[in-house]
Amino acid sequence: MMKVFITVLRRDLLLAMRRKSDFTSTLFFFVVVVSLFPLAIGPELETLRLIAPGIVWVAALLASMLALDHIFSSDYIDGTLEQMLLTPQPLTMLVLAKIIAHWLITGLPLVLIAPVLGLQYDLSLQAIGILVLGLLLGTPALSLIGAIGAALTLGLRGGGILVSLLVLPLTIPVLIFGAGAVEAGVSGLGAEGHLYLLSAMLVMSLFLAPLATAIALRVALE
Amino acid sequence: MLNVTSLQCIRGDRSLFQDLSFELSAGELMHLVGHNGSGKTTLLRTLAALAEPAAGTVAWDGKSIDDLQEEYTGNVLYIGHKNAIKDDLTAIENLQIACVLDGSPVAEDHVWQALAKIGLKGFEDLPTRVLSQGQKRRVSLARLLLSKTRLWILDEPFVALDKAAVSLLQQVLREHIEAGGMAIITTHQDVELITDQVKCLELGWKKQGRV
Numbered sequence: 001m002m003k004v005f006i007t008v009l010r011r012d013l014l015l016a017m018r019r020k021s022d023f024t025s026t027l028f029f030f031v032v033v034v035s036l037f038p039l040a041i042g043p044e045l046e047t048l049r050l051i052a053p054g055i056v057w058v059a060a061l062l063a064s065m066l067a068l069d070h071i072f073s074s075d076y077i078d079g080t081l082e083q084m085l086l087t088p089q090p091l092t093m094l095v096l097a098k099i100i101a102h103w104l105i106t107g108l109p110l111v112l113i114a115p116v117l118g119l120q121y122d123l124s125l126q127a128i129g130i131l132v133l134g135l136l137l138g139t140p141a142l143s144l145i146g147a148i149g150a151a152l153t154l155g156l157r158g159g160g161i162l163v164s165l166l167v168l169p170l171t172i173p174v175l176i177f178g179a180g181a182v183e184a185g186v187s188g189l190g191a192e193g194h195l196y197l198l199s200a201m202l203v204m205s206l207f208l209a210p211l212a213t214a215i216a217l218r219v220a221l222e
Numbered sequence: 223m224l225n226v227t228s229l230q231c232i233r234g235d236r237s238l239f240q241d242l243s244f245e246l247s248a249g250e251l252m253h254l255v256g257h258n259g260s261g262k263t264t265l266l267r268t269l270a271a272l273a274e275p276a277a278g279t280v281a282w283d284g285k286s287i288d289d290l291q292e293e294y295t296g297n298v299l300y301i302g303h304k305n306a307i308k309d310d311l312t313a314i315e316n317l318q319i320a321c322v323l324d325g326s327p328v329a330e331d332h333v334w335q336a337l338a339k340i341g342l343k344g345f346e347d348l349p350t351r352v353l354s355q356g357q358k359r360r361v362s363l364a365r366l367l368l369s370k371t372r373l374w375i376l377d378e379p380f381v382a383l384d385k386a387a388v389s390l391l392q393q394v395l396r397e398h399i400e401a402g403g404m405a406i407i408t409t410h411q412d413v414e415l416i417t418d419q420v421k422c423l424e425l426g427w428k429k430q431g432r433v
Contacts, residue, residue, distance in 0.1 A: 007322045011311075018310040018349070079304025086270060087323040088296030094323075222273045 004089050005097045012101030023105040026067040030110050033059040034117045045122045052121035053131060053182035057175050060110050060135060064142040065164050067106035068150045071098065071143075072217070076154050082221055091214040099147045099210065100140075107139035123182075130185040130195075137198040138178040144202075144209035145170050151216035174201055223247045224269070224373060224404065229278035231264045238264055239425055242278070246406065248372070251399050252421045254408045260426030262408045263303070263377055269406065270300040270375050296325055299371040301379060305362040309351035313337055313361045316350060317368065326370050336367040341387060356382045363387075366394055374398065374405040381411075 016023055037055050038048055075081035084094050114135055118128040149167035153159035177194045185191035223245065230240040238261030246252055256262050267273040269280060271287050271294060280287045287294045307316045314333050321328045337346050340360045350358055359382045366374065374395075380388050392414070395405055 003327070004322060004325075007319055011308075011315075011319050014315070015308060015310055078308060079302060079306035080308060082272065082302065082304065083300075083306045083320065084323060085272060086295050086298065086300050088292045088325040089323060090292065 001089070001093060004087075005093055008084075008094050008097035009101050012098055013104065016101075016105045022070050023067075023109065026063050026106045027109045027113065029066055030059050030063040031113060031117065033062070035120060038120050048121045049123060049127075049186075052118065052123050053127075053179040055121075056114060056117060056131060056135075057138075057179040060114075060139060060178075061142060061168075061171055061175055063110060064107060064139060064146060065167065067102070068146040068163055068167070069160055070106075071102045071147055071150045072154055073150075076221075081217070085218065085221060091217065092210040095147070095151075095213045095217065096210040099143055099213070102147070103140050103143040107143050111135045111139060124186065127182050127186050130182050130191045133195060134178045134181045134191075134198060137195065137202050138174045141174050141198070141202045141205045142171055144205040145174075147213045148209055148216060151213045151220060154217070154220040174198065177201070223283055225279075225281040225284070226269070227279050227281070229265075229268065229280065230276045231261055231268055231273075232276040233261070233264055237276075240277070244421070244423060246373075246404050246421070248402045248404060249399055250404055250421060251395065252404075252406045252423055254406060254423050254425065256408075256425030262425055265425065266300070266302075266375050266377050266406065266408065270298055271295060272300070297371055298373045298375060299324070299365065299369045300375040300377075301362060301365070302377045303381075305358050307350050307358060307361050310349055312347045313342060313350055313353075313364070314346050316361060317364055320365055321368055324365075324369065324371070326368075328368050332368060333364075336364045337361070339367060340364045340390065356384060356387065359383055360387060363391060366391075366398070372403050374403065374407075376405065376407040378408055378410070380409050 034056055037051070041047060041051070072081060075084070085091060087094070111132060114132050115128050118131055123131065146163070146167050149163040152166065153163045156162060177197045181191040181194035181198070184194055225245045227243050228240075229242040231238045242265075244252070254262050254265065264273065268275050271280075271291075282290055282294050282297065306320070307313075311319070314330065314337070317333045317336070318328070318330065321333075334346060337343070340363065342357060342360055342364070345353060345357060350361055353361065363379060379391060383391065388411075395407075398405060
């Protein structure tokens with residue numbers, strides 16, 4: 001079973017390596033959105049420090065929405081997704097492998113580039129630390145939750161808009177606590193509470209999202 | 223053994239067929255015929271457990287496939303209209319991944335041999351997007367050579383293939399049937415299915431030869 005999991009993971013990573021535009025476009029979007037704000041708002045450090053976590057998190061959320069389309073659609077079009085449903089493997093396992101691969105391709109680069117972007121906003125080292133930790137916990141949750149929406153809208157026309165409408169409300173808590181963590185940490189309240197809640201959301205979506213996604217895929221492919 | 227009892231499938235609000243019953247035992251091949259829109263693909267997808275029938279049951283060795291689930295899909299190889307290969311991966315990679323997913327990993331040597339047998343020598347490690355339509359179909363059908371499953375469900379397997387490939391495929395099918403396997407195929411081409419055990423199932427409401 002582990003072999004199957006690793007095979008699917010490696011397959012998706014290999015495909016991303018062969019077709020780099022998919023993940024570079026997400027990263028590019030994230031970097032551009034976050035970098036434009038300081039230019040537009042002006043060099044007032046006080047303001048920048050205040051809005052930084054919110055902007056980084058909103059950009060991360062939108063970037064992950066943007067990337068959702070790639071998770072199942074190409075496999076759906078060429079028929080390989082159908083074949084995954086026909087294997088003697090548990091579908092949730094395959095789905096989980098695909099989601100993790102998707103996060104490694106589209107989510108992890110955002111987490112890694114975030115400290116550099118944080119410098120543009122004159123964030124302290126502590127604040128950057130919390131921001132990165134929060135993103136590390138939050139972006140996988142975004143990918144997991146998003147996968148449900150992506151599976152539900154598979155094969156629909158204009159699915160891109162619909163998936164945002166479906167998924168965005170579910171991701172609001174991640175956004176609130178992710179951005180809140182940095183503010184709480186900087187103001188001296190301590191970010192632990194927020195980070196624990198983010199972890200809880202991650203664990204819960206790690207458990208439930210693959211199940212829901214698998215069911216949605218079966219419905220979509222019928 | 224595959225048992226189908228009073229199956230009904232509905233597409234949109236139209237009943238494609240109802241009260242369809244047949245059985246297929248080891249060493250038999252079923253040729254499914256019918257005009258366009260008569261429900262051949264729907265029937266095949268239902269048999270592959272990809273679609274739910276509106277009524278009736280499909281049973282495998284006496285147990286309903288709804289209960290067997292993954293135990294059943296492990297016995298079935300379904301090749302539909304889509305080739306199910308990734309354009310950015312090579313033929314070797316595609317087949318190896320497909321075999322792992324099918325639950326029977328194969329050594330790379332075997333994959334090379336299978337591709338050579340199906341006439342893709344020299345194309346093994348090219349990304350499949352540079353291959354022609356017929357060659358892609360061959361990559362997809364090379365899974366038949368590597369598969370150990372008992373029931374093959376093939377939806378128009380001969381499309382885009384040249385004569386040599388068609389006769390090779392016929393031979394592969396014959397060997398599979400003679401070894402005690404089962405197969406259900408649809409085809410519109412005039413291809414002779416040379417085995418002793420051919421069943422024919424006709425779907426649809428129009429007589430053969432009518433538009």
